[in-house]
Amino acid sequence: MKRLTDIAYDHTSQSLLASVRLKYRNHRLRNLAASHAQRGAKSNVAAASRKTLVAHRGASSYRPEHTLESYQLALEQGADFVEQDLQITRDGQLICLHDLSLERTTNVEDVFPTRFREQLVVGRPARRWYVSDFTLREIKQLDAGSWFDPKFKGARVPTFQEAIDLVRGKAGLYPETKAPEVYGQLGFDMERLLLDALKKNNLGTRSAGRHTPVIIQSFSAEGLRKLSSTLNTKLPLVLLINEETRTRWLRAGGLEEAKQFASGIGPAKALLDGNLVKQAHALGLSVTPYTFRLTDTGRFKTLREEMSYYLYDLGVDALFTDNPDLFPRAKIKE
């Protein structure tokens, strides 16, 4: 019987090799899903030792964030999960975009020059082209690549469905519900839309998504509570924590409260220390800090050193990075 190494050197066995690679990858993804499930189930935390690489907005240091081009590179760079920030169009479609509005990452100002809302931002008037004012058809006309580099001209804002089609079977999905309360005021139910989309793709349960694990993240505790209680999802839920919400979640009793509806926390990396990791793990909560990128390595000389410190010294389970290619799969020795 051939071993994997024999197969790799057999030039006549290319399709067999591809199938072995796929099997290995699926096996790895199943282990990752199991590892997150373990945290959620409060079982042996130490058992979940494999570190998880979440590609933040794709490989967004190298390609325009939240484009299929960026997601594709993240897959090629070995991401375990690819992140999607979600927004909702005027006609109720989930799209992948970080901001509530389109002007930072597309040429909406050129294509639809009059379709803005004027409002005060930090006391000064500013123009905003909100996603919720545009149909998917209109948003698909926009160039989402040139702002990053002219060579990406023509890249489009992907729908969540397009992201699923690209990523499924190759890595996990890590969707974030962005501002669900704002969309709620407009008559949209972001949590339900997300679960419907996952269900339609047969990714709505842990077992259905064996080859494509799904973890849902949000800063909205109410949104996560709703996913967990009202909508009764069994998918892992990660509560994001930033400077604004730290006083609620990182005080005495805060993590215990989060544990009622979340299986993990995703704090800004500056909020994290070894003690917080221990407290979270003691409650069975996974820890996934954000965001690690070449342009912001703080006191560390290199990004790999910084990520290594968080993963192997502080002991986080996973992290979000713009640079999937630099994720250290083992501790970096100084």
Ligand code: G3P
């Ligand atoms: O989702 C983790 C991290 O992405 C949260 O920050 O603003 O980049 O979505 P943001």
Ligand code: CA
């Ligand atoms: Ca995000």
